Amino acid sequence: MVNIVWLLLMVSGIIVAAANGNIEVITKAALEGANDAVKISFSLIAIITFWLGIMKLAEEAGLVRALAWLVRPLMRFLFPSVPKDHPAMGAIVMNLSANILGLGNAATPMGLIAMRELQKLNRNSDTASDAMCTFLGLNTACITLIPTTIIGIRLLYGSADPTEIVGPTIMATAFSMSVAIVVDRLLRLIYSSRR
């Protein structure tokens, strides 16, 4: 699937540019994309290093396990393949909480820490495990209580009530998160029978 998406983006881009007679934008766009990617990775070094340090402390202090224990019933249901009280559970909860509170700077490193923990449980190191697919599904469909950026833009263009979209946003994400959980279960069944 990701192979098809990638190929379609590249091929359709190049064909359309050629048909429009501005093929010269392709080379420039490719280099810009690569440049952005490296910049993002470099900017992640700082926050990942910082949060890995804090999370190691939290783990040694027993706080990650305590957190995992607190939300055990829900997490057992969502991630049946992860042993209870595993550090991955704690990291997943931290990531989702940071997402819900709109703390982007903490959410990403927490997510990467959760992936490291899930990878330790993964039998096939180049293939996504069931738990990883569930985690990413939840992550991309996650509720955000306050979408700060878009509220700022609404304010900028003179909205009478910039925060009026908070309610609809929570409803929309709550709905799509529920759908994601159900679809994840269905896809898990389909894909596990295929192997």
Next chain:
Amino acid sequence: MLGIIAELSRWAIPVILLIVPLVAMLRGVKVYETFVDGAEAGFATAIKTIPYLVAMLVAISVFRASGAMEVLVAALSPLLNYVGLPAEVLPHAVMRPLSGGAALGIASDIIKTHGPDSFLGRLVSTMQGSCDTTFYILTLYFGSVGIKKYRYSVILGLVADLTTLIASIFIINMVF
């Protein structure tokens, strides 16, 4: 309610940074040494994402710059008009899973042109606020642990995005 959530967001990280080292110390953990031990993997984790992000962001950048999105929007708009999605927000719906920055640009533009309190303004605000950049998250998270085969996570992410889109249209029509 909104005020409470905003305060919670403001205090969450400082409180974590206070409690974690204190509890660790009380439980006899050598705080400084443990922090450094954990943080050691940070550089490698971040650098490991480079090839994955380069591959994905190059493809997205080529797609954006070429004008292929306009072609796709023209091809899809009769179908989407049929299900009640206004053609104006279609570029946003297509870009949202691919590029957060590009989607935000499109959203600002719609809000500027049609007004933040119009139907389109509210719809695009909800769409921007309730989705994440699916392909960026997939690429980054899987890249950091060297996973190349994404299995059904791409379909799952896109289904979630589509659901959010449909739910946003429905809810905005209902609420306002």
